Amino acid sequence: MTAKVISLANHKGGVFKTTIATSVADAFAREGLDVLLVDMDPQANTTSLVFDFDEVPSATIEKVLTGQASIGQAIVDSTNIEGVHLIGSTLKLAAVENELRGKPFGSTAILRDKLAHVINAYDVIVIDTPPALGFLTANALAASDAVFVPVESGSKLSLIGTDDMQEFVKAAQQANPKLILGGAILTRHDLRKKMCQITAVAVKEYYPRVLEAALPVTTDMQKAQATGQTILQYDRNHTASTQVVAIAREMMQIIGLEKKTEKDAA
Numbered sequence: 001m002t003a004k005v006i007s008l009a010n011h012k013g014g015v016f017k018t019t020i021a022t023s024v025a026d027a028f029a030r031e032g033l034d035v036l037l038v039d040m041d042p043q044a045n046t047t048s049l050v051f052d053f054d055e056v057p058s059a060t061i062e063k064v065l066t067g068q069a070s071i072g073q074a075i076v077d078s079t080n081i082e083g084v085h086l087i088g089s090t091l092k093l094a095a096v097e098n099e100l101r102g103k104p105f106g107s108t109a110i111l112r113d114k115l116a117h118v119i120n121a122y123d124v125i126v127i128d129t130p131p132a133l134g135f136l137t138a139n140a141l142a143a144s145d146a147v148f149v150p151v152e153s154g155s156k157l158s159l160i161g162t163d164d165m166q167e168f169v170k171a172a173q174q175a176n177p178k179l180i181l182g183g184a185i186l187t188r189h190d191l192r193k194k195m196c197q198i199t200a201v202a203v204k205e206y207y208p209r210v211l212e213a214a215l216p217v218t219t220d221m222q223k224a225q226a227t228g229q230t231i232l233q234y235d236r237n238h239t240a241s242t243q244v245v246a247i248a249r250e251m252m253q254i255i256g257l258e259k260k261t262e263k264d265a266a
Helices: 017-030 045-050 061-065 092-101 110-115 135-142 162-175 194-206 220-226 239-255
Strands: 004-008 035-039 084-087 124-128 146-152 180-187
Touching (some): 017 239, 045 084, 135 162, 146 162, 180 194
């Protein structure tokens, strides 16, 4: 098997990008898929949630990118999410980004080349990116088959800079012709609110595809994360859990992944 690689990207912060990355990784695993989650964000929120709030893995993505560790050494196979392996990050990744970006022959294909060593070991690789259209996000998109863009619903500011995001994706497609814009994902969405309805319509005008499923407004997502859990682990029957599973299944359909044997919810 050759893994499908997907990135979650948006240069805006606070759009629940990390929440979606970790949650769909959990959902993929529950569909019987072998999952690798890669944290390409120096904020390392994915690493904290999936690995530990206080500790970091001995080898992280910055060591892989600089050749100080192999990708195999950086993979954590025992995480807080059953069936999900992790390559974590630390704040040092920001310094590594500056270092690599400043090299004359610095390449946006570094991550792709590193992932090539484990591409046949997984069904799907999920990459969480920083809220910036820079070197790290470029590396993620250069390694990906599809990029999905979380967009906060109900915010007047959510679509500002959308042209920049789409131009960045087009530039990435020049370096990686197989990359597709998988679609936008509405987050904090509440169909009862007028502004959410307006945002939903506007997003469809900007993006060629908007996923049918959307992440709803709920404080339980934050409560789950505070306890080191995804919403699926926190409450499998929650409306947000149902939507996360639907988002994951739409992604699978878009990128051509088939469900294996569904695992019982923990």
